[in-house]
Amino acid sequence: MVVWSDKDKRKKQTDRETYQILDMERSLMERMGAQLKELNPNTLKNRKAVKGFTDFLKNKETEETDRNDINSYNSKEMLLEIEKEYIEAAKRNDVQTMNLLGRAVNVNAKNLHDRTALHYAVAGKHIEAVQILLKRRANLNQKDKHGVTSIHLAAWFGSLPILKLLVLGGADPNVENALGMNIMHCAAINNHTDIVTYIINDLIMKQLDKEDLSGHRPFTLAAEHGALEMLQMLMEEVYNMATMEEDQNGNTPLHLAASNGHLDVVQLLLNHFDTRDEVNTAGETALYLATEAAHEDCVQALLEGGCNPNIVTMNQSNPLHPASEMGHTSLVRLLIENSTQMDLQNQHHQAPLYLAVKNCHIPVIHTLLEAGCNINITDHRSQTVLHVVAEMARVDIVEMLLKAGIDLTVQDKQGKTALAVAARAGEVIIVDMIIKAERYFTWKTANTEFNENLHSQSPLKFKLDHRSESKQIRATAWHLAYRLLKPRDWKSLATHWHFTEQQVAAIEEQWTGQQSYQDHGNRMLLIWLHGVELAQRSPAKELYEGLLAIDKKTVADKIRIHKDEGDIKKCILS
Known part of the structure; x- marks a missing residue:
């Protein structure tokens, strides 16, 4: 062993x-x-x-x-x-x-x-x-x-x-x-009511209810983080720790709750305090912050609670500015329904419509236009929203603005119209759309006797025409421009059809080489065709007469005109 x-x-x-x-x-x-x-x-x-x-x-x-x-x-x-x-x-x-x-x-x-x-x-x-x-x-x-x-x-x-x-x-x-x-701040943020109760009742340390270095008391932090039960407890008479004091940034508990989307807390504060339209150091209300953060339910509650949507921030914005800039259509609609000023310009002279256009929020643009905002407001460069979008290649937005009747004569600080801006940017399609609109509204002003329902069956459009019914006449225009007309002929036709010097110059801004005149002529003919059809005139007849007027009888004779009663006149090349 x-x-x-x-x-x-x-x-x-x-x-x-x-x-x-x-x-x-x-x-x-x-x-x-x-x-x-x-x-x-x-x-x-x-x-x-x-x-x-x-x-x-x-x-x-x-x-x-x-x-x-x-x-x-x-x-x-x-x-x-x-x-x-x-x-x-x-x-x-x-x-x-x-x-x-x-x-x-x-x-x-x-x-x-x-x-x-x-x-x-x-x-x-x-x-x-x-x-x-x-x-x-x-x-x-x-x-x-x-x-x-x-x-x-x-x-x-x-x-x-x-x-x-x-x-x-x-x-x-x-x-x-x-x-x-301290520990009371930590517990308040996370809704630990039992811990705050222990701190106050057992440790007898209510003195921990004080501001942190950012000026936040436990009640403020609870509001910021949606700690509803904590807020309700601190509001009880036995605790008496509720406060609507501002923090170092001027934010009240309502600001912080609204900006973080805590609807139940927002409603609690609205029901128990008179705080509504106080502003922080940036001049922002709780409503503004809720809108900026896209908390629609909080925005609704604040509006129903009597908050003023037209209080302006330090940068001269109201809640409609951030809502429009970020593309929150339902919020934009809600604010408009509650009488928010649609045409207020911020420190850069930008209205909500400008911000929506700049960020290409089409539903918001439509909502603002439908509500009747001022489409012709200019920014700090004296530009309308059409100036802005003219060099952005957004045909859909340009179409909306043109159909809404935006003023095409406005010049920016450099003396440029939206047409000139688009031409300088090389946006050929937009240039042609603006010229179509200019010619249409000029014609409409001179022909007030025409019924307002003129386009009820053919809606007003300024985009490129891709309709099958206009294919034949568009083919004729192309053949004329690229095969029959000489370099300066298109300008002569344009003058005959009352194109302005600015319109001709805008078309001519496009340069594709020595044969650019062919592109220019084709574009001019399509712009002209747009106006003729809207006026319900015969394109074949006017084209023939126009060619004769500029001494192009030989070219005119190459076109045989077939009249077809009740239908648009068709041009067929001989």
């Missing part, structure tokens, strides 16, 4: 524990990837992170640091592998590993973000791991690089039992993070 001495027994026990540690380490390394993902601070909280916890909760450190979190320890402390494993065990609430490794571990070892095992155990709400760390006399007031301590995390993540343990263990309940937030 072998008799083991005490020394041999201790050595055997040490060897056995060492083997267990090494075996466990291999197992831990296999599971580490999944465990780190589960316990990454980024996944510990689903709601929006704020203030000093933003970096902790969203883990804004570089992806490389985040991926290698197991190795992101403070190299100055020369951490042992066993100490790293201890922190990882605390993250998983792996009490067995913590007990096994704990004999020779520095429980206050910090990673690159100055977080210890206690930070992660508390954030994970692992009460068993916390209890072990308390027994090991962990530093309860250790701050990470954002000033966050374990007691902050207990309040933030809503673990009242852990918070009590930390307080009993000597954690400082008055501690503030780098942005001046």
Whole structure:
């Protein structure tokens, strides 16, 4: 029988524990990837992170640091592998590993973000791991690089039992993070009413109801983050912690609730406070911020609550400006229905229509035009919206503006009309559309006797004509321009048909080489054809007469005119 001495027994026990540690380490390394993902601070909280916890909760450190979190320890402390494993065990609430490794571990070892095992155990709400760390006399007031301590995390993540343990263990309940937030701020943000109740009733520390460095009290933060139950509790007479004071940016709780889309909070504040149209330092109301953030339900509630939609910001905008700029058609309609000024110009002299056109929001443009906005307002360059869109190649928007009757004679500060801008930009299709519109409205003004329902069967259009019924006459125009007319003939025809010098110059701006006159002639003929058809005149007859008028009888004689009663006259080449 072998008799083991005490020394041999201790050595055997040490060897056995060492083997267990090494075996466990291999197992831990296999599971580490999944465990780190589960316990990454980024996944510990689903709601929006704020203030000093933003970096902790969203883990804004570089992806490389985040991926290698197991190795992101403070190299100055020369951490042992066993100490790293201890922190990882605390993250998983792996009490067995913590007990096994704990004999020779520095429980206050910090990673690159100055977080210890206690930070992660508390954030994970692992009460068993916390209890072990308390027994090991962990530093309860250790701050990470954002000033966050374990007691902050207990309040933030809503673990009242852990918070009590930390307080009993000597954690400082008055501690503030780098942005001046204490445990009451943390609890208020996350709607942990039980923790605030404990702070006030048990700790008797109502003095924690104070502003952080941004001027936010717990009530304000609760409103900002939609903590309805917290707000209701703080409004009770026994707590009396409700406030509508402004923060450093001039925002009231109503501003913050509205800008973040918390409808129930907005309604609560509207029902209990007279706050409506207060403005922040940028001159923005709660209604403006709700509109800017596209929270339509909050906008509706604020309007129904009596908020004024015509209060102007420091940059001379009303809520219709951001709604139009971002293309929120239903919001635009809602604001118009509530008498929001449609033609207000901001500091750049841009009306809501300008912003909608600039950003190509066609439904918003249609809504504003239908509501009767002033289509001819000019911006700081004295340009109308047609000037703006003329060089954007947006034929659909140009069509809308032309049909709405925009003033085509307006000149910008450089003396250019929208036609000149389009010509300079080389937007051939838009140039032709504007000339069609100019000629049409000139004709309409001179022929007031024509019935307003003239185009009821053929809607007014200025785009390129692709109709099958006009294919033959368009082919004739092409043949004339590219085969029969000489370089200056198209200009002579244009003059005969009362094209203006500006219109001819705009057409001629296009340059495709020595044969450009052929393109110019074809475009001019199609523009002319558009007006003739709208006036319900015979294109074949007028074309023939026009050719005779410029002494092109030979060309005119090559065209045989076939008259077909009741139908458009067709031109057929001989």
